[in-house]
Amino acid sequence: MSARSRVPVSMIKSELVQRIAEHNPHLYQRDVENIVNAILDEIVAALARGDRVELRGFGAFSVKHRPARAGRNPRTGAHVPVDQKSVPFFKTGKEMRERLNRGNGTSEAGA
Template identity: 55%
Template sequence: MLKSDLISKISEDNPHLFQKDAERIVNTIFSEIIDAMASGQRVELRGFGVFTPKKYEARIGRNPRTGESVEVEAKYIPRFKIGKPLLHRLNGKG
């Protein structure tokens, strides 16, 4: 599903909303999730899952083409842990 599909679905399911309003709602939700994770917070969406920023420390890596050692900077990677209701739905148990 694309973001535009989600916006269309929300505006179809809520005829009192204009498509522009549905787009603003989706953009606001995504923006808040991004802002929370950027500040190091975890984001929990009950029944869906939990997004957490995970820090990877700096390390010495290897360039696969040349075999040369390269320095890899510390970075944060978003992690997602699926919620039970979503897991059961994906596996046909609910």
Template identity: 50%
Template sequence: MTRSELVEALTERFDQLTQHDAEQAVKTILDALGNALVHGQRIEIRGFGSFFVNHLPARIGRNPRSGAAVAIPERRVPRFKPGKALREAVDLRPASAQDGDALPQSSQKRSSSGSRNGR
């Protein structure tokens, strides 16, 4: 899904929302998420997942062509950890499903008729 598709989904779901207002809402949300990550803050969206910044320490790597040692500086990288509901929805739904209600409702429970892996 692209930013444009997200804006389109908002305008379809909320009739009173104009295209411009939906674009501004999406931009505001993405800016807020990005700014929080830049400042090292964790973002937790219950039922969906959490975004956080992972610190990678400096290390010595190898140039694959020459084999020479190369110093790789430390860096911070954004990461995403999906929530339980999202993991289960992705695991249970076929990839071709296109409806907007892919996430299970919190009141729904998985059947306990055996494990997912068939073990």
């Protein structure tokens, strides 16, 4: 079975912490967990301030603002107001896209 034909599996934060700890045996797992939490907390705090977070080669996190609008209840068809909201947005970096598309037989010339 090739790697491309396997069923997608998600990784949760505790599994990420465990993998990083395995690759860095000189660090305690609790320290790795604190580092991962600190990074994620800083990204969230920056987005909450309205900042953009760019991790070169990986991607950029930003916030998109969606205006208030009139929605529709799919069950009853009644119109309902939908408040404005801010949603997180992630755009992959060029290096990540190239690594993900390397060797899959597609041409990147038209991308």
